[in-house]
Amino acid sequence: MTETAAHPGDAHRPRERVRPQVSLWLPPAAWDALPAALLLLNVLTTRAPHELPAAAALTAALALPLLWRRRAPRAVFAAGAAAALLQWLADVQLPADIALLIALYTVAAHSGRRAALLAATVVQTGVVLACLRWTTPGAFPTPFVAATAAVLAATALGLNARTTRAYLAAVQERAARLEREQEQQARLAVTEERTRIAREMHDIVTHNLSVMVALTDAAVCTQHSAPERTAAAMLQVGETGRQALTDMRRTLGVLRTDEPDAERHPLPGIAQLDALADQMRAAGLPTRLHVHGAHAHLPATAQLTVYRLVQEALTNTLRHTPAGTRAEVRIHCSARDVTVDVTDTGPRRARPAPTAPGHDIPGHGAPGHGIPGMRERSAAYGGTLRAGPLPARGWEVHTRLHLDNAAGAARA
Incomplete structure (x- = not known):
């Protein structure tokens, strides 16, 4: 499917084919399975037939536990360390040793500092043993320094990931608490405003109705003996009613978004x-x-x-x-x-x-x-x-x- 030209002048331009976007997102289980699959594939393609059974078994023992590293990081690390010890005793060098660094990172990222230091010590001990056995005479420092740097990097990255995750969790918890507090304050403000309006309405209605009742009673009593006083009283009743409506409109105006500015209805003082x-x-x-x-x-x-x-x-x-x-x-x-x-x-x-x-x-x-x-x-x-x-x-x-x-x- 090709794009059409948006304007007549674009008719001679080459048309670009629309390519679908591919998402690189994978679930965590797939990321955990990927290193194991690559390490097993490496052994299967690089080892001689007579070395393949032992190398494949040791690689599987080192790499396959990584599938459960997020759920049981310490158990996975212990399994990897035991497989590495068997590898060392069998005198078999494997690139699958990198699985032990991944397990070390997971322990540092999901456990405490004490567990991370203990795991790093175990891996560092393995580095010393491996360098003593498999390095040529006089070449010990270079692989030892490189492997030690890898151990330190895996530990530091794991601890940093744990700190970052704890910080993000604290920020999210603080944001949720702040949102709850804001909702509570908003509810309290609404309650206080309702109480204030109810108090204002009580004062306005009670006062003005009491005055209007008194004026009406007086007008009834004087309607025959003093008609002019009756007329004055009824005029006052009307004035009082209009004042009550004005006060009520001002008080309830805060509930209306289209109400004019409060300065048009100044508060009594x-x-x-x-x-x-x-x-x-x-x-x-x-x-x-x-x-x-x-x-x-x-x-x-x-x-x-x-x-x-x-x-x-x-x-x-x-x-x-x-x-x-x-x-x-x-x-x-x-x-x-x-x-x-x-x-x-x-x-x-x-x-x-x-x-x-x-x-x-x-x-x-x-x-x-x-x-x-x-x-x-x-x-x-x-x-x-x-x-x-x-x-x-x-x-x-x-x-x-x-x-x-x-x-x-x-x-x-």
Whole structure:
């Protein structure tokens, strides 16, 4: 089959015949059988008929064990050394002695250094005996040096192959361990992100729905006596719903690849607490806000934590206190920490002390995530949340966020 010309101008060029590529890859068993086959072929083609039986038998004893050298390197070497000793006793010189060097290389490559040195000593002893018997007088140094160099080379190559194989195995094991660690870190990151989103969604939904319920109840009560207040309340309900949708879209936007840049939906912070207080007043909870110290230098994540803590505390007050309750928020900002205090004047008996973990307001029977979520946010900045009734009346939520805590920036 010939190649066709790609262009008309190539019509006069000689066509090249496509030759199939031949792979030189052979299985390990074939490579182990190759030396034995070559050594036996050499004996069969070079020895005289009267020398052939002994030479062929000794060559087979030296070469055939190489077929199992990878599975039992020490046994194969011992068999080869015994065959070499018989060869020396029978006074038969054979090129098959190279099989002993191959066995020595295998021992060095697959066994420890002690076994390699012992095998090299055995082969070197055989070199001395062979040179003493088969070299002519005065010619001992040259074959001895050449054979000794071959022994050293086989040992060194085997030890180097063993070291290289151990190094590659260590690299592969390290790569596999690193891959497992990366997968674990990715799973942990996904879990942390899911927890963060769930906490954000809880705060957004709980707060805004509580405000909308309070506004709706107020609108129903005033629909006949004060229609203008009913209209204002319903307008506030709509505004609150739109704000909730915006917050939810910003929070869930990280899950969408086509979501616009987060800067189009900035995170709420301390500057937005005034709007939050206005929203709570409109819902029927008179709220006073006091912010002491500059807060422009605070990280966005820290400001978001402060905002969510205040939002959750006010939402709990709105949900669990009767009409006429007042709330007060005090924020103290410094270069190293931020203190958050939220108190109200609700009846002390209205909300029992939080003795059962996992409940927003113990005694209501249904497990919630409000106070536990507030504790998690505070703990991310090394703080401890205190939530409970005041000595006389009312409820207090207090925490201090440490801005130099490294975990806060990563987990808030």
